[in-house]
Amino acid sequence: MPSANAVLKNPIETPAEPEKRVRNRAATEQAILDSAKRLLAEEGFQNFGINAVARGAGCDKQLIYRYYGGLDGLVEAIGTDLGSWVKDRIPDDTGGMFLLTYGDLMERLALLFLDALRADPLMRRIVAWEVSENTEQVRRLSEARSKALAGWIDRMRGSLTPPKGIDAVGVNAMIFAAIQHLVLSATVSGQCAGLALKTPKDWEKAATALKRIVRGVYG
Amino acid sequence: MPSANAVLKNPIETPAEPEKRVRNRAATEQAILDSAKRLLAEEGFQNFGINAVARGAGCDKQLIYRYYGGLDGLVEAIGTDLGSWVKDRIPDDTGGMFLLTYGDLMERLALLFLDALRADPLMRRIVAWEVSENTEQVRRLSEARSKALAGWIDRMRGSLTPPKGIDAVGVNAMIFAAIQHLVLSATVSGQCAGLALKTPKDWEKAATALKRIVRGVYG
DNA sequence: CCAACCTGTCACCAGCCGGTGAATAACAAG
């Protein structure tokens, strides 16, 4: 029965034209990286795996091992991108405002960060990942993210210094923590601790509350 | 070869005494529920599944289907427990303090919640789960949690009302969001946005910052 | 004693996962 094999190989009908995939390593690497970012942003870290990334990139998973040394390397590559990612998404200037006081600065930083996080699914997923798992993968990603963020804040800070007698590190950690959890919770459930977060108006109220908190501390 | 079967059934040696498992449905149900809570608290929601729970409970997974109707029902049972869970872990009284102002109240609530969350791995995992996934399971769990929490706050509030002109819902959402993210981040990485959160002294600083924020808004 | 019921166990399924060794197809140089 030599014909049986042939049937398995190609079941008559249209020759199927296997898409004439070009041989281009750089493009493939990019496709893999894009697939990984897209998958992570859209589906979250739960179903994030070698097989899914390969499927999304339309190539064999073997290539991920070859080009990135496995999922870990791929995640690291995502982390490397994160620096520029932040720079692209959050304005680096003062937006034409004069930031006279530390309070002015922190209010602006808080609002910018809030909007940036709301607009960036990938970053949100990474933040959620960070508080859910403690693997080497996540730790590296987390480090890259916090570094990028710290750099941004430092660039914006200029020569402004916090008021004396206030533990700015502690207070700012609280403020950024609040923003992150607020946005994550809103993304998942449309609300946070009883505060609705769906309409633009809802978000205005949140922004107002945020400003109130910043100003309450820094004046 | 009828002996081969017998060998597979019992390889001679000690009769092994299969532990004389008692037949007690109530106890088994409890064992399953305990296993589920323990597993969720210790391992997180990532590896939380029927097989793992059954292994932890030392029984067959079939019983989880029988008694709880599957994982969903089991999660729901955890949620049902959550009300009493909260009551057991967070003091319901004022701790002998007189809460004169709304600011007094919120400061106390914030600090109590911070400590309670720090001390409760299960609750932390649930919070992390809430911001990571949006399935029916998690939604129900989340609802149970927020209800228990809202009830607690309401009991503590008594007749105190927030100052006029302040959106207490918004501000409080921020405060509780900050606490939750701070504790989650600390649990995973020992820090949050550059603020170290390991030693008791670190946590004192965090508490001070938290108080400063609350007082900044509510006086 | 037998029958019905309840608790618990076991064996098995299909499906997906991460991971690996070998084959294949396109291209470049000789």
Place this chain on the structure above:
DNA sequence: CTTGTTATTCACCGGCTGGTGACAGGTTGG
């Protein structure tokens, strides 16, 4: 045309997952 290199795919493995049907073993009631 041949040879070698590189990009890409394929076939397969063991292991784990959720899910189900059949069966064994006590317990109860007639």
